[in-house]
Amino acid sequence: MSKEVIGSAVVVGGGITGMQSALDLADAGYYVYLVEKGSSIGGVMSQLDKTFPTNDCAM
Amino acid sequence: MDKCIACGACTEKCPKKIDDLYNASLKKRKAIYVEYDQAVPLKYVIDPASCIKLTKDKCGNCAKICPADAINYDDKPETLKLNVGSIVLSPGFKPFDPTIFDTYQYAKFPNVVTSMEFERILSASGPTMGHLTRMSKDHEEPKKIAWFQCVGSRDMNRCDNGYCSSVCCMYAIKEAAIAKEHNGDDLDCAIFYMDMRTHGKDFERYYENAKKKGVRFVRSRVHTINPIPETDSLEVRYVTDDGRLETEVFDMIVLSIGLETDPSTVKLANDLGIKLTRGNFAEYETFKPVATSREGIFVAGAFAGPKDIPQAMIDASAAASAAGELLTSARNTRTKTAEAVPESNVAGDRPKVGVFVCSCGSNIAGTVDVKALAEYAESLPYVEYVTNNLFACSQDTQDKMAEIIKEKNLNRVVVAACTPKTHEGLFQETLINAGLNKYLFEMVNIRNHDSWVHKETPDLATDKAKDLLRMGVAKASLFEPLREGELNVNQTAMVVGGGVAGMTAAKALSSQGYQTHIIERSDCLGGQALNLFKTIKGEDVAEKVADLENAIKVDDRITVHLNTEIATVDGFVGNFKTQLKGGSKLLLEHGIAVMATGASPLQPTEYMYGEDPRVLTSLEMDIKFKTKDPILDSAESAVFIQCVGSRQPDRPYCSRVCCTHSIDNALELKKHKPDMDVFILYRDIRSYGEKEYLYREARDAGVIFIRYELDAKPVVEKSGDSLVVRVKDHVLGRPLELKADILTLASAVLPNRNEALAQFFKVPMNDDGFFVERHAKLGPSEFATDGVFLAGTAHYPKPLDETVAQGRAAAARAVTLLAKQKVYTSGQVARVDAAVCSSCGICVSVCPYSAPSFMDTGYYAGKAEINPVLCKGCGLCVAACRSGAIHHGGFDNSQIFAQIFTMSA
């Protein structure tokens, strides 16, 4: 098989996981389409108040 | 969407209120809304199902009020077809909806809330502005709050979620601790649980601290809640550990809801042809933790099993590594690069400041008198040009601004508008396009810090704007063009440790095209995995490790240095020089380093370990399985003791892997010899995620679980030839005597503490000897020190799938650096004027990033210098320097003083 490799990827979901995946792929030299069904990225973590063990603000 | 300036005028005028889902529907929002204040992108959207214009073709208020003409009612969903090389699925999870449980009366009682709702109640941006009050009409501050664990998890009867959601124990403890911070220590917080699962890094300490702070932990599963008439409080009945029936009244009950896969995600998986587990999570193999059953499609986060934030972040990077691997030959073929405009030299020129005052529609102009402000700007020193724009950030204004800069020969630009946090980059881009150094720019915040917060006092707001602008112009006049350093990144990688984490990282780096060296101090690759028998999915570990090892051996981009250790390390990100010693004496030049130094099992000093050959550690038990030891046939009883050396004052962490390991081995014994008596003595069973199914299977197979407390540890004795374990049964409350033909001690996982290595790479270790990552949540696979990454059990004890994932994650993070080939330094860094430096060394000692050092050679030998690559521009050294020898690009003393001196007109 000698199909041409396409240097881009799609990431489905714009929560923290999707954002990190997209950033890592983009920074590695691949074009990324980040797809999110909502109107903003951030996912569930943006709804959390604080995170342990440091009690940092989740935002 | 491009036109929206996020002024919020539309929301103010919208007459339609709908549930605010971001706030777990505890609050209302308008039908045109922004999800939350910090949303990215910060753009308002219309809810098409409730908008009056879209549903009834009436209203249209938002289009009328919008100053940017950004409302488009005719926008329709589009279907786009994307051709891509690989796919990463990170659709996340759905918080479990407890409405179906009539026992908890979640829907009926206002003071029974979910943990998600409770997060919003605690949040300063939530429905109560961060005041912890009840949701009933009285809005009183609760005095007693209960948490019920495992709602929608570990439950096959009332819902179908037999797995453990992994995160609820910790978030419940967190919520209880934060609730106490909000409402004082008198607040009574009780957590009702089955097993406390604090198996993550530093979680056990957090749990112990919560106990000290008075959070009550009650081991009981509550099944009924009764309302107290007219008070909205709730009566809870439960059976205590010792069998007493208790009744308590709580003001508020939080249901610790689990994580589950959204039905739409299940559909997506089915459409894509991806296999799911029985818990509806994406199925994967232990040694391919982010690969789905379909080639080219990868999975990360909670869709690959319920997990916490750091684990999701590890997955994310691991998936990027796996997805990127397929695309290596097409790297940089689809990405775009901007064309550079030559920069004009303005150093030494008299400042010619251009001031752009933004009206932001009516956002600024509605409060601040922008005309007066612009007129005032003309009177300020060095100001050559002033204009007022309706929207300074719009594309046409940007183009015009670049023209004006060139035409008027401006060499400093001040924009009085919104916040530099969101818009500085945009305007700096405009400066670059106009051929001006981007650091000759200052932003004056007259919207977020002024017009928006002083609406009632427009005159005073205008005065404040004038003051801020005057300070900004004074600062900008002193700006100098700043240079960004550029440094080549050596394209070779070094991995310290040849266990599964190290080998995986090396293989992932090599697959993306990088020469990689593995440094291993022992005489073979494989690490602790060589001792493991099989994975919980039944895969043969030896076989998989051998596959990995062979792949490394035939890989001509990977060099393995066995019996080798590190003698010295010089350099920094992109340019390390490491001297090896032992088997290999190479001086290795490399751009990045991965720490994968692993961990080892504790050699127990209790329970007759070493005194009787029948007493084994978990790994020694694995070897019995591997070698098909005759004891497996002859033994009639087997006992496992958990937490040997873990979760005790001298080692206050949970070793994470032991519960599952023992359960798996117990099951293996039962399979091998069904009539064997198998006991597991435990403190809390921590079979998190879908490992819970294994726990259930073990109970069904007749493995007997007996709980003990830390202050009543089991006692192992010899009685004649027999080995006897005495333990107090927690159900019957009386002592038991168990005969053990095999006694397995689930001994703690100890990090291979290596102080020298930590020193070499300037990376910290915690009290337990595990390496400390950049960020406990968001940066688990890298260090604060640039160019140094982290994987495997050197980070924290973890099972094989998580180890492989982190090996990949560390590689992915490293590739982001290697792929750029160059590191750029910010211009806003500290710089030493060596002629003034007194060599006191304060900068060297205060810097958290090891950027300052003393020069070894040259005219200024002995004076300090700052490596701009490592400097993060915090200014700590600038403030600390007693000689005034350190200058700070963009925030120099003279510039900050200029702001202070012009504070008053």
Place this chain on the structure above:
Amino acid sequence: MSWEPKIVSFLCNWCSYGAADLAGVSRFQYPPNIRVIRIPCTGRMSPKFFLSALREGADAVWVSG
């Protein structure tokens, strides 16, 4: 006319400066008595900044980060 204090606030770019931005986004109303100087980190804060702000007529200096 009642006396109004003049307060100079040094805000860390990464937290408090952003928080002040957020106060704006949330339309919190507060008295217009502060003048913000953005610093890259409170580590940048030098005692000289306090002293000269007071000398220049500030009634209070507020450092937040």
